[in-house]
Amino acid sequence: MGARPSHVPEIGTRFSTLIVQPATLCNLDCEYCYLPDRGRQLLMPVKVAQRLATSIAQQNSRFPVEVVWHGGEPLTTPLAHMRSLLAPFEQLRQDGQVAHAIQTNATLINQDWLDLIREHEVRVGVSIDGPPELNGIRADRRGRPSFARTMAGIRMLRDAGIEFAVICVVTVDGIGRAEELLAFFAELGCRSVGFNIEELEGLNAHRQQVTPDQARHFWRRLWQLSPQYPHLLIRDLERLRGYLDQTRAGRWTGHALYDPIPTVATTGQTVLLSPELLGVDAPAYEDFVIGNVLTDSLPDLLTGPAPCYVAEFREGLRRCATECEFWDFCGGAQAGNRFFELGRFDTTETNHCRTAYQAVVLAALDLTQGGTQ
Ligand code: SF4
DSSP states (O other): OOOOOOSSOOOSOOOOOEESBBBBOOOOOTTTTTTTTTTSSBOHHHHHHHHHHHHHHHHHOSSSSSEEEEOGGGSSSSSHHHHHHGGGHHHHEEEEEEEEEEEEOTTTOOOHHHHHHHHHHHHEEEEEESSSSTTTTSSSTTSOOOHHHHHHHHHHHTTTTTEEEEEEEEEEETTHHHHHHHHHHHHTTEEEEEEOOOOOBBTTTTSSSOHHHHHHHHHHHHHHHHGGOOOOOEEEHHHHHHHHHHHHTOOOOOOEEEEEOEEOOSSEEEEEOOOTTTTOOOTBBBTTTEEEEETTTTHHHHHHHOHHHHHHHHHHHHHHHHHEEEEEEEETTHHHHHHHHOOOOSSOOOOIIIIIIIIHHHHHHHHHOOOOO
């Protein structure tokens, strides 16, 4: 995949992505969901949003910080309250220091939400797993399928001319159905689709996992079929194309910094590296919380003493950089997968990195080098 890097990235003390939980409740109850508190509603106080906006101003980035409103389902937040949470960021947004994004199941989209999305130029990501039969596990608390409601929300976005991206979780049921998935998303009208191979994390600890061979076959079909759908960007293939373009142009300079990706709960409690660590208790790491933005700013929390899981993850990155031939493309994947699969952060390979990173590369090599699988 490329020459060994000359250095191991530091965990950054500045952030370009901030994940924020406006509400804990989700109106759906997907079988693979990792969130422990999705059955009860806690709303983020406006004071927390004010502290986050102040933190971004203090950081004074050259590029906009992407503030991702995640959940729970963020659209369970009462609309007036959501407007109050966005208000502290508005001047920063207008000054180009903040860009908002939202990840939603789209079932609660209505005209008022469309107005808010437009006013604040919110980038929309919709979660949908393909045609109805692959969405059966995305059901509500009464076990009713969510597909029709999600499609109604998507139609509203399309009719309003609002672009959206899609995240599709690929389970063992979907991994052999690349053709159908691609045809479905090409028809859906999304700008791009990211295929998240189902991961073992949080409360989702017992479902059958996709194997690396199944994933390799899946990615190979996507490489073969994607030219038929030139208007649909496939995030995972674009990631490899982007890396290859940079190396061929001699612009690849290695992984300098790993984004700490702070995730802030409704209460202001903050974890680093992976949103899936929020709300998780583990004896060796306690609750992963590095502090609360109500008492310390994010820049102060990030420049303070690194918690042991961050130091451990840096050691994991060092091992990846020296041991793994996929390092240059992968950059270490996500910390949470190491913890949930292997119980530690200073480890290297996981099923996640084999299926979501290595298999994408191996599938491309199968086709370019006449691989046999
Ligand atoms: S996370 Fe996995 S694929 Fe990525 S560099 Fe580490 S071992 Fe390699």
